Amino acid sequence: MLTLNPRSIMSPFVVLFSRAKVTFVFCILLFSPPLWAELTIEISEGYDNAIPIAIVPFGFETAVLSVAVKEGQQGLEASKPSESKSDKISSPPLSQEKAPLDLAQVVAANLRRSGQFKPLLNSSMPSYPTSIEQIEFRQWRPLDIDNMLIGKLIDQGDGFYQVDMRFMDVLRKRQVLGKRWNQVPKENLRQIAHQISDLIYEELTGIRGAFNxxxxxxxxxxxxxxxxxxxxxxxxxxxxxxxxxxxxxxxxxxxxxxxxxxxxxxxxxxxxxxxxxxxxxxxxxxxxxxxxxxxxxxxxxxxxxxxxxxxxxxxxxxxxxxxxxxxxxxxxxxxxxxxxxxxxxxxxxxxxxxxxxxxxxxxxxxxxxxxxxxxxxxxxxxxxxxxxxxxxxxxxxxxxxxxxxxxxxxxxxxxxxxxxxxxxxxxxxxxxxxxxxxxxxxxxxxxxxxxxxxxxxxxxxxxxxxxxxxxxxxxxxxxxx
Amino acid sequence: MFQLKKIFAVVAVASLGACSSPPDYIERSGEPDVIVDTAPGVHDGLDDGSEGGSGVEVLPLNSGAQSSGYGSTENMDGDPMKNFQEVEMFEPIIYFELDQYELTDQNTKVVKHFAQEMLNNERLTVKIKGHTDERGTPEYNLALGERRAKSVAEAMMLFGVAEPRIEVISYGEEMPVDAESNEAAWQKNRRAELEIR
Incomplete structure (x- = not known):
């Protein structure tokens, strides 16, 4: 995986030059703001025959003990309003609130944007399994869900995380894809979500995903x-x-x-x-x-x-x-x-x-x-x-x-x-x-x-x-x- | 067809104080004691200072600029218009039809006027900036803007201005004077601007 290099090494520089009688200063800044203005996305149309799919919110655990107690927001922006507008999480698992990124939401938004998938709203999910043992397959069949993604985000300390994903065939009750990323820096979690999206897209369409x-x-x-x-x-x-x-x-x-x-x-x-x-x-x-x-x-x-x-x-x-x-x-x-x-x-x-x-x-x-x-x-x-x-x-x-x-x-x-x-x-x-x-x-x-x-x-x-x-x-x- | 109008620029000569007479002519370049705005809004939003003195604006003279140095009496009565001078001028902008770059007869007249000005003053050089409207692709428009600027440059040379005194620049669709997306705005944006200094 190619990690995005922080671009903060760039320093501002200034070009000075003069023309005619006028001298002026012209600034070009090569710089790295933490976040620049976000692009807002609006999906206007989708396929009629988009495939229903369940992208279950990931569990969030620390390496030492699982977070079970609900605490106040930590100020980390897990989701942007633009995304949540179209994908309201009405009852996310308690632990999500401490997660640095709602990976499932990024994946769901990607798949929906492709026009080929119709991710199930979180509020319509019968449960939020984060491991295979927790899946009750019979719950999902009436919802027309043939495929589901579950996973976990585990805080490994010092700003590093482990991501586990399992992509399940609900009909055959078996795992189609399973993958684990270790020691992922927090700022690269979104890239992992895009990679997961790519894996699912390719698995279901046969075409390489271009989300990452x-x-x-x-x-x-x-x-x-x-x-x-x-x-x-x-x-x-x-x-x-x-x-x-x-x-x-x-x-x-x-x-x-x-x-x-x-x-x-x-x-x-x-x-x-x-x-x-x-x-x-x-x-x-x-x-x-x-x-x-x-x-x-x-x-x-x-x-x-x-x-x-x-x-x-x-x-x-x-x-x-x-x-x-x-x-x-x-x-x-x-x-x-x-x-x-x-x-x-x-x-x-x-x-x-x-x-x-x-x-x-x-x-x-x-x-x-x-x-x-x-x-x-x-x-x-x-x-x-x-x-x-x-x-x-x-x-x-x-x-x-x-x-x-x-x-x-x-x-x-x-x-x-x-x-x-x-x-x-x-x-x-x-x-x-x-x-x-x-x-x-x-x-x-x-x-x-x-x-x-x-x-x-x-x-x-x-x-x-x-x-x-x-x-x-x-x-x-x-x-x- | 867009009619290029002769603009009558009314220049305020604020001869406050001493009764000095207004200047015989308005200098368009050189020391900008008076900066004449022949086309308000043309540089709207464009000027970041890089155009040097071309940011056109109507400004009064500094009150001291024409003072004779003695006497501080101010005569404020009488017809205020008495001290205004009417100057007939051409707008240093050539407008084009959609996808066109040939000069119309009217445009040729405008070019001739400014060519004459340059022939009268050997120190002057001209920067011809070609522009297009926003329709069509940016890269094609960059080339089209250059074509427009070049057809003005060629006309200038026909009227006797030496090539080294002419600089051609294309901005394509990047610097509209009117950012609206309608026919009126597009008409204003399809242009070549002459910057003589």
């Missing part, structure tokens, strides 16, 4: 007349948000390195677009493209060695490939038209990009061995910002037909579908398991994020308080499989 992943996005808040931008990284459920860059100038286009350890992005901190690479542990930050004209649209190659970029140093915006180590550039397109928003095919042998060489933006593909170019999108007058699914089958894009929505092209069948019906949809990004697409949209005049299943059947909205959120990018799997 992260998303990056840009927020914009207005303070008086100034705009404040932050580049943030959060868990896939919007929790654990941390700012990795703050600026008073725009930040755009975060792109995850395939190992999930770096982000490339565009920052206007020097008054114009430039491309930077920053490691999430705060160890380094490099400006990699600062040519004359625009420097934008970074996209990592699947092997992490190259970066596709849009540069206009030689005239109009064209696609280039930069070798990250040597910074050597290869120019892929040479047109008077706009070529931008390149992304790599999963096999690394071609790139998809947006070009308006036919007058309006459409998606094209360029093959690296021959530099042959073919048009890919034909539906409608505006197709931009392509994004390929991890298996290479689907191409998501911003589809303009009156409004702007996320379209999905099946490259195997050439079938094209519009997935979303929100307003000003853009910046689609696939979950690493290819099941969901994260994108930016506008609602009530504010930029918000939304997630839609690739079959369009379920969606959810993520928003920040007092600000706008945009330019989302879903990160890769954090663990090897």
């Amino acid at each position: 992943t992260q998303i990056a996005y840009v927020t914009m808040r207005k303070k008086g007349k100034k705009r404040h931008y932050t580049l943030e990284v959060a868990d896939s459920d919007g929790f654990n948000a941390q700012a990795i860059l703050k600026s008073t100038q725009p930040i755009m286009s975060p792109s995850w390195s395939p190992d999930g350890k770096k982000l490339a992005y565009v920052s206007f901190e020097n008054g114009r677009s430039e491309v930077f690479i920053q490691s999430l542990d705060g160890q380094y930050r490099h400006k990699v493209a600062s040519f004359k004209g625009i420097n934008s649209s970074p996209a990592w190659s699947p092997d992490g060695k190259k970066l596709a970029l849009t540069l206009s140093k030689d005239g109009s915006a064209d696609i280039y490939i930069m070798d990250v180590k040597s910074r050597k550039l290869q120019r892929l397109t040479k047109r008077w038209s706009i070529e931008t928003e390149a992304i790599w095919a999963p096999n690394g042998q071609s790139l998809f990009f947006n070009s308006d060489r036919r007058g309006q933006p459409q998606v094209f593909q360029v093959f690296l061995d021959t530099l042959e170019i073919r048009r890919v999108s034909f539906e409608g007058r505006y197709n931009a910002n392509p994004e390929i699914s991890p298996n290479g089958r689907y191409l998501a894009m911003v589809h303009g037909q009156g409004g702007f929505n996320i379209g999905l092209l099946d490259l195997y069948t050439d079938e094209f579908n519009v997935l979303t019906d929100t307003f000003l949809d853009e910046s689609p990004s696939f979950a690493p398991n290819g099941e969901m697409i994260l994108y930016a949209m506008n609602r009530n005049g504010r930029g918000q994020l939304a997630v839609v299943a690739i079959d369009g059947n379920t969606s959810q909205i993520l928003r920040v308080k007092n600000g706008e959120v945009r330019e989302p990018a879903w990160g890769p799997f954090l663990t090897q499989q």
Whole structure:
């Protein structure tokens, strides 16, 4: 398991520069607030045939003796209002109140968000077993529950915990999965809950879960007349948000390195677009493209060695490939038209990009061995910002037909579908398991994020308080499989 | 079609005290004794100080700036408008239609006006900032904003301004003057701003 490094090693630094006769101070802060503004999640639709499942609140014990006495709240926020709103715990087991995190609630929220599961409300549970011996299987059958998760959280002292989980087949009365994590630091418990969610999701759907992943996005808040931008990284459920860059100038286009350890992005901190690479542990930050004209649209190659970029140093915006180590550039397109928003095919042998060489933006593909170019999108007058699914089958894009929505092209069948019906949809990004697409949209005049299943059947909205959120990018799997 | 209007900027010349005459012209650059706001709100919310003196605002002169140094009598009666001066000016902003970057005849006139100003003063340089509305993808809009700024730059060069005096920057859709999501706001946001200094 990859633990999230605390980012507190980063220290604030200040860039000073002058232009014309005016000297001014521009601050970029690389810093680590304990918790940044949480994204709030709202699930608008689910599948009709979502699978009922019981995610029983975990027991909580100290290594020495079990907590049996109810005590006052310890001030630890086990759950956020946003989650509890949709999942009210009316009668949690007594011991939960001392637990540093309600793991079951995180798991239940994840599964519900996928649209494919319907976790039983705690208040509807006949009992709260925390070990196999305590399960009375006959209690659960009338509730249509075929599968249930039970578990324990054990305080091992010094801020470390043991997590036990058992995933049960209620029909066959047997354990399907059992796993124990030892000496887990308190701040990583949420990651464990995401891993448990992934295990259950894969067990029941056959598809790898993508709950234990992260998303990056840009927020914009207005303070008086100034705009404040932050580049943030959060868990896939919007929790654990941390700012990795703050600026008073725009930040755009975060792109995850395939190992999930770096982000490339565009920052206007020097008054114009430039491309930077920053490691999430705060160890380094490099400006990699600062040519004359625009420097934008970074996209990592699947092997992490190259970066596709849009540069206009030689005239109009064209696609280039930069070798990250040597910074050597290869120019892929040479047109008077706009070529931008390149992304790599999963096999690394071609790139998809947006070009308006036919007058309006459409998606094209360029093959690296021959530099042959073919048009890919034909539906409608505006197709931009392509994004390929991890298996290479689907191409998501911003589809303009009156409004702007996320379209999905099946490259195997050439079938094209519009997935979303929100307003000003853009910046689609696939979950690493290819099941969901994260994108930016506008609602009530504010930029918000939304997630839609690739079959369009379920969606959810993520928003920040007092600000706008945009330019989302879903990160890769954090663990090897 | 958005009609670019000539803006009549009424500049208050607060000739308090001594009866000095108002200046013959308003200097748009150089020492900003008078800063003229030709388009209120254009920089609303954008300026963090990084634009130097471009944060446009109508300001009165310091009361001492035009004082002749002697006498402290103040004549407050009479028509207050007597001391105001009307100046005809072009707004240093070029507006574009959706997805367009070509200059209309009217826009060309505006560019010509500012090109002439630059030809009249060899010290001046211009920063042309291209912007788009929020529709369409951010990266495409960044390139479209550059295209708009470049078409203004090319027109400037046609009118004789040397290339080294021109800087082109695109902000794409990142810096709207109006953050609303409607046609009126989008119209204001599709623009190239000229910053001459």
